[in-house]
Amino acid sequence: MRGLILCSVWVLMSFPAVALAGKADVLKVQVTQQGDSYRFDVTVAHEDTGWDHYADAWEVVGPDGKVLGVRTLFHPHVDEQPFTRSLSGVKIPAGVDQVTVRAHDKVDGWGGAEATVKIPR
Numbered sequence: 769m770r771g772l773i774l775c776s777v778w779v780l781m782s783f784p785a786v787a788l789a790g791k792a793d794v795l796k797v798q799v800t801q802q803g804d805s806y807r808f809d810v811t812v813a814h815e816d817t818g819w820d821h822y823a824d825a826w827e828v829v830g831p832d833g834k835v836l837g838v839r840t841l842f843h844p845h846v847d848e849q850p851f852t853r854s855l856s857g858v859k860i861p862a863g864v865d866q867v868t869v870r871a872h873d874k875v876d877g878w879g880g881a882e883a884t885v886k887i888p889r
Contacts, residue, residue, distance in 0.1 A: 790815060791880030792823035792871035795850055801888050806858045808837065812871045813850035814880070822846075825872040828855070830864050860887050 792814040800807045808828055816822035822844035828837040837858035845851045860867065870882040 791876045792826075792873040793881035794826065794869050794871050794883040795881070796852075797869045797883045797885045799885055799888060802856060804859070805856070806860055806887065807854060807856040808839075808858055808869065809852055809854045810839070810869055810871075810883075811850050811852040812841075814845075814871070814873055816844040816846045816849070818844055818846060821873065821875045823871055823873045826853075826869060827872070828858055829868045829870065830861065831866065831868075836860060836867065865889070 792812055794810060795813050796811040798809040800809070810826050812823050812826055814823035822841070824841050826839050826841070827835050830836050837855050839853055839855040841853065864887060866884055866886050868882050868884045870878055871880055872878050873880075
């Protein structure tokens with residue numbers, strides 16, 4: 769019985785740390801044309817707590833909701849906040865003059881601050 773109580777206390781003490789990390793926010797986006805595609809340099813902020821709760825991706829979304837590019841983040845950035853990562857080779861369809869960039873985290877999914885940026889042509 770004592771073991772069950774200690775285990776329950778440990779779970780309850782661990783849960784708030786995960787819950788406090790919140791959603792991943794896009795703080796800044798720089799778009800650079802590279803021939804017929806684009807490079808996105810995206811700065812994300814998220815209170816990564818470790819492997820169980822960290823910002824694990826960001827994506828470029830067209831006005832019609834179509835995902836144009838995804839940057840997967842393979843590890844937490846506990847000691848590097850905010851952080852910037854790049855994605856090259858993103859094809860933007862003709863006629864699309866702006867896109868939205870949004871970030872994802874392992875617990876909360878999509879839903880933090882997004883950034884809508886104009887596409888340089």
